[in-house]
Amino acid sequence: MVDRVAANVCGYALLAWMWIRVSMSYRTSFALLTLGQFLITGLDFVAILVMFSNVDALGGFSLTEIAFLYGGSALCLGLADLLLGNIERLGQRIRLGTVDQMMVRPLSLYVQVCADEFALRRLGRIAQGGLVFGWSIYALDLDWTAARVAMVPYLLVFGTVIFLAIFTIGAAVQFWTAESSELANAFTYGGSTLAQFPLTIYPTEAIKALTFVVPIAFVNWYPSLFILDKPDPLHLPTATQFAAPVAAALLSFVAAAVWRTGVRRYRSTGS
Amino acid sequence: MRSTVSLWFAVAHRSFRRYSTYRAATFAGIFTNSVFGLIISFTYIAVWKQNPTAGGYDVADAVTYAWLGQAMIMTVAVWSGGATDDLAARIKTGDVAIDLYRPVSLLGWYLASDLGRAGYHLLTRGLAPMIFGALVFDLHYPANALVWVHFAVSVVLAVTVSFGVRMLVSASAFWLLDDTGVKHLAAVFAMFFSGLAVPLVLFPGWTSDVAQALPWASYLQVPADIWLGKDQGADVLAAVGFQVLWTVVLLLACHLVLARANRKVVVQGG
Amino acid sequence: MSVIEVRDVDRSFVVRHRSGRLRRTSTIVRAVRDLSFSVEAGEMVGYIGPNGAGKSTTIKMLTGILVPTAGSLRVAGHTPYAERAALAQRIGVVFGQRTTLWWDLPLRDSYDLLRRIYRIPADRYRENLATFTDLLDLGPLLETPVRQLSLGQRMRGDIAAALLHDPDVVYLDEPTIGLDVVSKSNLRDFLRETNRERGVTVLLTTHDLVDIERLCSRVMVIDAGRLVFDGSLEGLHGLGEARRTLVVDLMEPAPPLDVPTAQTLRVDGPRQWLAFPAEASAAPLLAAIAATHEVADLAILEPNIEDVIKRIYSTGPAPSD
Incomplete structure (x- = not known):
C-alpha cells in the first residue's frame, strides 16, 4: 500500500518533470504563455480596481480586504489548476484513446491524468494571485497575531484541496458525458470568481448553499473572517472559521467516490 | 449575385446546424452562463448599492447589463472560437490552399459560417440565460419595437466586428504557423475591453473614452446601451455608425491580409 | 503452463x-x-x-x-x-x-x-x-x-x-x-x-x-x-476447402467455359477465371479447355488465406439471438 502510494507520487513527479522539460524546449512560447496567464488574471483584478474607482467598499469590505479575498481565492485555484493540469479535458482524452493507453501503465489512472500536460506556465496565474495576496497582507492594517499568521497557510492548503476536489468531480462527470466539460467551469472558475468577493454581497440562501452544499465558502471566506476579524453574516459558531479541513475532507471523499464510480463505468462500457 | 447570397445562406444554415448537434454542451454552457450571470449581478448590485448612479446606470440597468453580457459572450465568441478557428486549423494543416482557390470569397464564406454559428449561440446560450436572469431579477427591456430593431442590427454588427478581429488573429497563423499565443492575448483584450468584466462606463475618466472607441466596445457596451435606451435618436445612429465603421475597417484589413496570404501561399506553396 | x-x-x-x-x-x-x-x-x-x-x-x-x-x-x-x-x-x-x-x-x-x-x-x-x-x-x-x-x-x-x-x-x-x-x-x-x-x-x-x-x-x-x-x-x-484459380487468356472472346471439374468465376473479353479444388491437378482441366478453345496464355493463382477466412465468416455459426 505504502509502496504503491510512493510509486504513484514518484510517477507524478516523473511525468510532471517530463512535461516541464518539453515546455522548456519552446522557451519563447513558454514565456509568452506564462506572461499571458499573468495578464489574463491580472486584468481580472484591474476590473475590481475599476469598480473601486466608483465605490469605497463592497459588501462592507475595503479594497485591501477584497484584495485579500481575491488573492486567497486566486492562489488556491491557481495551485489546484497547476497540480491537476488538464484534468478537465478528460472527455477529449477518452475520445482519443489516451485513457486506454494510460490504463496499461503500472500507475494509477488518476495520477497519470493529473500529470498529463503538466503546465508550469500556470505559475503565471499563481504569481499574479500571490502578488495581490502579498500586497493585501502588506497593506492591511491588522494586528498579525500568531493565530492570524498561522491561518494564512491553513487557508491556502485547505482551499487548494477544496478546489482539487471540485476539479476532480467536474472531470469525473465526463466519464458519463464527454460534452459536459463546461459544466465543471461553473463550479471551478465560477467558484473562484465568487470567492473573490465578500459573500456578504450574495443573498443569505446563497451563502448557506456555499457553506453546506458546495463548500466553496471554506476556501477563503471563513478563514478570512477570522483573519480580517469580520462578523459572520450567518452567525454560525466560531468553530466554522476553522472547519476548512472538515469541508476539504468531506469533499475529497465525495470526489474520490465519484472518480471511482466514473472509472468503473468506463471499464464496463469502454467509452 | 443572387446565387452568391443563396450560397452564403446555405453556408450559414449548415454552420447553424453543425453547432446544434452539441446538445449536452449547449445545456452545460447555459448553466455556466447562468451561474456567472448570478455572480456578476450580485457584484453589480453591491457596487450600485454604494454608488446608485455609477456610470450613469441605475442598479436595474447594471443587472440587465450583466445578463446581456452573458447573452453576448458566446454570440460574439469573446473567447475566440467559431468559424475563424476552423481557418486557423486549416492553415496549420495546409488545407487552406483549397479554400483560397475556391471561386467564392473566402472572407464571405467564413463570415456567413460565423453568422450561422452566432445565430445558434444567440438563440440558445444568449436567450436561455437571459430568460433565467429575467425570472430572478427585475430587468430593463427595450422601450419600443424600434429599439428592438436597433438592438438586433447592433447585435449583428457586434458579431461582424468580432469576426473581423478573430479573423485577423487566425490569419496570423499564415505567418506564425501557431496562433495559440496571439489568440490567448486577443481573448484577454476582448474580455476586458468589451466590458464583460466591468462595464466600460465605469472606467475612470479618459480611460472610459478610450475603451469606448476601441472595436471591442462593439461587442457588448454598444448593443447594451441601445437596449437600455441610453442612446436615443441621433445617438443610436452614431452608435450603429461606430460599429459599421469598425466592421468596414476590420473586414478591409482582413481582405488585405488574406490577399497577402494568398500571394504567400502561391509563391511558397503554403 | x-x-x-x-x-x-x-x-x-x-x-x-x-x-x-x-x-x-x-x-x-x-x-x-x-x-x-x-x-x-x-x-x-x-x-x-x-x-x-x-x-x-x-x-x-x-x-x-x-x-x-x-x-x-x-x-x-x-x-x-x-x-x-x-x-x-x-x-x-x-x-x-x-x-x-x-x-x-x-x-x-x-x-x-x-x-x-x-x-x-x-x-x-x-x-x-x-x-x-x-x-x-x-x-x-x-x-x-x-x-x-x-x-x-x-x-x-x-x-x-x-x-x-x-x-x-x-x-x-x-x-x-x-x-x-x-x-x-x-x-x-x-x-x-x-x-x-x-x-x-x-x-x-x-x-x-x-x-x-x-x-x-x-x-x-x-x-x-x-x-x-x-x-x-x-x-x-x-477448413475453408481451399480452391485454386486458373486464369486463361483465349485467342478470342468466348462465352463462359463449361468444364465439369471447375467453376467459371468471371469473364472479361478473352480472359476467364476458373476455380478448382486446391488438391486437384490443373492439367486435365487445361486439357479440357484446350480441346474446344485455343489458349494464348495461362496462370494459376494459389489459395489465399483471405478467401479462406472470408469463407469461414460466411459459413461460420450464425449469431443466435
Missing part, C-alpha cells in the same frame, strides 16, 4: 440510441460471448476477425481496461481487471495507429521515462535498449522527437517501448498497418526473433494475413463475438 487463461467470458454493452426527438431506446450488444481459450507461454498467436467482431474488446479485457460481464480471465498469474497496475508490469501493449510514446520527447527520453515508471533495473534496461536499438535499427532515431518520426519508425519505437520491461505477454494491435513491404518484413523478422529468443508470448491482431502466415503457428478467428476457429494455419486452410 498457460500464460493466458480465458474461461466463458462474456462482455455486453448497453447501446443507447435516439429514436424520435426525445425518446431513447437501448439495446444490449454482446461484443464477446462464451469466449474460452488459453495460450501457453512462448506461443505466438494470431487473433483475427472482421471489424467489430470483438477483437479489441478481448484485448481490452486481457489488459485490464475492461471488466468482463461474466467469466474469468487470468494473465501472467493476475486477474486483469482486479490487478490492473500489477498486471501492467508483466505485459506490453502496442496500439497500432496510436503511439504510446510522448509526442514531444526524443525516443531516448521516452524510454528513460518508461524505465523509471516500470522501475526497470539499470543494467537490464541498458542491455534491452542496446539489443532493440540494434535489431530495430533505432540508433539514428533515439534523439528525434516522436512527432518527427515516420509511421514505420514510430512503430519500431513503440514496439521497443512495449518490450523494455521484459513483459511475459505482448499484445500487438495491427503492428504492420501502413508500413511498406521492407519495413513489414524487417518487423516480422524482429518479432519472430524476439518471440524465440526471449520466450515472450505474443498475441497479434491484424488485417494483414501475411503477418499471420509468416509469424503465427496458431490462429484464432473471432466473428460476431464468438471464437469460430482455433487451430493451426494448415487447419484453417483445410
Whole structure:
C-alpha cells in the first residue's frame, strides 16, 4: 500500500518533470504563455480596481480586504489548476484513446491524468494571485497575531484541496458525458470568481448553499473572517472559521467516490 | 449575385446546424452562463448599492447589463472560437490552399459560417440565460419595437466586428504557423475591453473614452446601451455608425491580409 | 503452463440510441460471448476477425481496461481487471495507429521515462535498449522527437517501448498497418526473433494475413463475438476447402467455359477465371479447355488465406439471438 502510494507520487513527479522539460524546449512560447496567464488574471483584478474607482467598499469590505479575498481565492485555484493540469479535458482524452493507453501503465489512472500536460506556465496565474495576496497582507492594517499568521497557510492548503476536489468531480462527470466539460467551469472558475468577493454581497440562501452544499465558502471566506476579524453574516459558531479541513475532507471523499464510480463505468462500457 | 447570397445562406444554415448537434454542451454552457450571470449581478448590485448612479446606470440597468453580457459572450465568441478557428486549423494543416482557390470569397464564406454559428449561440446560450436572469431579477427591456430593431442590427454588427478581429488573429497563423499565443492575448483584450468584466462606463475618466472607441466596445457596451435606451435618436445612429465603421475597417484589413496570404501561399506553396 | 487463461467470458454493452426527438431506446450488444481459450507461454498467436467482431474488446479485457460481464480471465498469474497496475508490469501493449510514446520527447527520453515508471533495473534496461536499438535499427532515431518520426519508425519505437520491461505477454494491435513491404518484413523478422529468443508470448491482431502466415503457428478467428476457429494455419486452410484459380487468356472472346471439374468465376473479353479444388491437378482441366478453345496464355493463382477466412465468416455459426 505504502509502496504503491510512493510509486504513484514518484510517477507524478516523473511525468510532471517530463512535461516541464518539453515546455522548456519552446522557451519563447513558454514565456509568452506564462506572461499571458499573468495578464489574463491580472486584468481580472484591474476590473475590481475599476469598480473601486466608483465605490469605497463592497459588501462592507475595503479594497485591501477584497484584495485579500481575491488573492486567497486566486492562489488556491491557481495551485489546484497547476497540480491537476488538464484534468478537465478528460472527455477529449477518452475520445482519443489516451485513457486506454494510460490504463496499461503500472500507475494509477488518476495520477497519470493529473500529470498529463503538466503546465508550469500556470505559475503565471499563481504569481499574479500571490502578488495581490502579498500586497493585501502588506497593506492591511491588522494586528498579525500568531493565530492570524498561522491561518494564512491553513487557508491556502485547505482551499487548494477544496478546489482539487471540485476539479476532480467536474472531470469525473465526463466519464458519463464527454460534452459536459463546461459544466465543471461553473463550479471551478465560477467558484473562484465568487470567492473573490465578500459573500456578504450574495443573498443569505446563497451563502448557506456555499457553506453546506458546495463548500466553496471554506476556501477563503471563513478563514478570512477570522483573519480580517469580520462578523459572520450567518452567525454560525466560531468553530466554522476553522472547519476548512472538515469541508476539504468531506469533499475529497465525495470526489474520490465519484472518480471511482466514473472509472468503473468506463471499464464496463469502454467509452 | 443572387446565387452568391443563396450560397452564403446555405453556408450559414449548415454552420447553424453543425453547432446544434452539441446538445449536452449547449445545456452545460447555459448553466455556466447562468451561474456567472448570478455572480456578476450580485457584484453589480453591491457596487450600485454604494454608488446608485455609477456610470450613469441605475442598479436595474447594471443587472440587465450583466445578463446581456452573458447573452453576448458566446454570440460574439469573446473567447475566440467559431468559424475563424476552423481557418486557423486549416492553415496549420495546409488545407487552406483549397479554400483560397475556391471561386467564392473566402472572407464571405467564413463570415456567413460565423453568422450561422452566432445565430445558434444567440438563440440558445444568449436567450436561455437571459430568460433565467429575467425570472430572478427585475430587468430593463427595450422601450419600443424600434429599439428592438436597433438592438438586433447592433447585435449583428457586434458579431461582424468580432469576426473581423478573430479573423485577423487566425490569419496570423499564415505567418506564425501557431496562433495559440496571439489568440490567448486577443481573448484577454476582448474580455476586458468589451466590458464583460466591468462595464466600460465605469472606467475612470479618459480611460472610459478610450475603451469606448476601441472595436471591442462593439461587442457588448454598444448593443447594451441601445437596449437600455441610453442612446436615443441621433445617438443610436452614431452608435450603429461606430460599429459599421469598425466592421468596414476590420473586414478591409482582413481582405488585405488574406490577399497577402494568398500571394504567400502561391509563391511558397503554403 | 498457460500464460493466458480465458474461461466463458462474456462482455455486453448497453447501446443507447435516439429514436424520435426525445425518446431513447437501448439495446444490449454482446461484443464477446462464451469466449474460452488459453495460450501457453512462448506461443505466438494470431487473433483475427472482421471489424467489430470483438477483437479489441478481448484485448481490452486481457489488459485490464475492461471488466468482463461474466467469466474469468487470468494473465501472467493476475486477474486483469482486479490487478490492473500489477498486471501492467508483466505485459506490453502496442496500439497500432496510436503511439504510446510522448509526442514531444526524443525516443531516448521516452524510454528513460518508461524505465523509471516500470522501475526497470539499470543494467537490464541498458542491455534491452542496446539489443532493440540494434535489431530495430533505432540508433539514428533515439534523439528525434516522436512527432518527427515516420509511421514505420514510430512503430519500431513503440514496439521497443512495449518490450523494455521484459513483459511475459505482448499484445500487438495491427503492428504492420501502413508500413511498406521492407519495413513489414524487417518487423516480422524482429518479432519472430524476439518471440524465440526471449520466450515472450505474443498475441497479434491484424488485417494483414501475411503477418499471420509468416509469424503465427496458431490462429484464432473471432466473428460476431464468438471464437469460430482455433487451430493451426494448415487447419484453417483445410477448413475453408481451399480452391485454386486458373486464369486463361483465349485467342478470342468466348462465352463462359463449361468444364465439369471447375467453376467459371468471371469473364472479361478473352480472359476467364476458373476455380478448382486446391488438391486437384490443373492439367486435365487445361486439357479440357484446350480441346474446344485455343489458349494464348495461362496462370494459376494459389489459395489465399483471405478467401479462406472470408469463407469461414460466411459459413461460420450464425449469431443466435
